[in-house]
Amino acid sequence: MSASRGRPKSRPTSAKPTGPSPTQAAGAVSAALPAPPRFPRPSKRPTRRTALTVEAIVAAAIEVLDEAGVAGLTMRRVADQLGTGAASLYAHVTGKDELLELVFDELVGQVPLPEPDPKIWREQVRQMARDLRAVLISHRDAALAGLGRIPTSPKMLAAAETLVATLRAGGLSDRAVALGLDQFTLYVAADAFETGLMEHGGMTPEDVQRYFDDVHAFYMRLPADRFPVLASVADDMTGPDGAERFEFGLDVLIAGLEAVSAGTS
Secondary structure (H helix, E strand, C coil): CCHHHHCCCCCCCCCCCCCCCHHHHHHHHHHCCCCCCCCCCCCCCCCCCCCCCHHHHHHHHHHHHHHHHHHHCCHHHHHHHHCCCHHHHCCCCCCHHHHHHHHHHHHHCCCCCCCCCCCCHHHHHHHHHHHHHHHHHCCCCHHHHHCCCCCCCHHHHHHHHHHHHHHHHCCCCHHHHHHHHHHHHHHHHHHHHHHHHHHCCCCCHHHHHHHHHHHHHHHHCCCCCCCHHHHHCHHHHHCCCHHHHHHHHHHHHHHHHHHHHHHHC
């Protein structure tokens, strides 16, 4: 065996690069460039973090009601308004129906309640009805939220108690007082709902006035031979505005209750 065969052969070594690596080179190039343009991200509506209470939930629900109406009032939308999840609301309210009741109760609580006075009881009844109507009109679908609801919540009961006490102060019979409460609340809610359709229907005041002008012109042109009574009262029927019609309805209700009460006493 020769010495040359026993000596291990040396392996060739690769030369180490002396310049910057591809990664380093790319970094250097990008550092020399301006920031690339990006599509703007959609801005999210800022949410608020509010301590969850029934009062806070009801306040948020009223905001959602004003924006989306009864149909759009959902637990999820109220939760979004509060910056929380819908599941967290159920620790405070059982669902949408209870929430609507609480909303209506809160709105009714905004109506000033007088001390019943036998000397001015009719005007007190009228003023309570006007104030309730104004509150319901100012919030989209608020009247719809109250239709069909029997007073069982604190503020609704307080308002109901004041109204029946005022009717009783006027000397009305118990039957007229009891059933009169129902008729008054139904009348105010129905009138407020109809008015709200115009207020929150997306029409301008000019659009509304133009529509009623067209209605007036339509009835004034009715053929008297076919619709003799309608034609004869067309001006009285289409002339009064919403406030005048509402006051007329209040007068009819009060006079009717007094007449019924006198007939049963």
